[in-house]
Amino acid sequence: MQPVITSLPTAEPYLIEQDWSKYTPDQHATWAELVSRRMPQLAEHACEEYLDGFEQIGLRQDTIPNLAEVNRRLGPRTRWNATPVSGFLPPDAFFEMLAARQFPTTTWLRSRESLEYTPEPDIFHDVFGHVPMHAHPVFADFLQQYGRVCAALIHDKDKLERMGRLFWFTVEFGVIRQHGRIRIYGSGLISSHGESNYVIQGGPEIRDFNLDQVLDQQFLVSEMQKVLYAVESFEQIYEAAHEAEKRLL
Secondary structure (H helix, E strand, C coil): CCCCCCCCCCCHHHECCCCHHHCCHHHHHHHHHHHHHHHHHHHHHECHHHHHHHHHCCCCCCCCCCHHHHHHHHHHHHCCEEEEECCCCCHHHHHHHHHCCEEEECCCCCCHHHCCCCCCCCHHHHHHHHHHHHHCHHHHHHHHHHHHHHHHCCCCHHHHHHHHHHHHHHHHCCEEEECCEEEECCHHHHCCHHHHHHHHCCCCEEEECCHHHHHHCCCCCCCCCCEEEEECCHHHHHHHHHHHHHHHC
């Protein structure tokens, strides 16, 4: 396990406190509706590690997560923290936080009118979609390694763009083969009923994970993904992040 960086000089201006007491009953009800819409499908189609992580970090269906409580359970397992931030971070601050095992987490929640999709990440996407996977030791080490490599590449736009594809096809739109089936683990799939349905119904081409192909695979954020890359284990992406470091640094 890589050593954890405690200083966040670039990200520090974006760090905030979550005032959990300020969430309204309607917001908690919106969270409950979002979770209840996703869990039946995820119980069948999410990877085992996501479902286990959901339980380990104590997420609940009826209330918006209190990040301090989440971190009390997550930290001892993998030394990761869901760290509240004010919104979008510049790339250097984002990678600095990942390298420090601090996941930038927004604290606002989408409105009831935007249950299916919001263009900006909210606490549902960030915590429900991402954080359960941070309880898995190998995935946790992969994500830190990814942040370290990208932080070192921050001034090389072309190489950073290639690393962004590794993030997209794992952290955001990752799928894994388990028990002879395709299961989802990427947050963009976990948190979106429409995106998940598209995968479950056989929409995208599912290729075996190949680092060279992933680094070269272009994608559009604005449409359903035509190609996804299935791993056999999370050790595969951990090794891929180290191989990317050798190739790009």
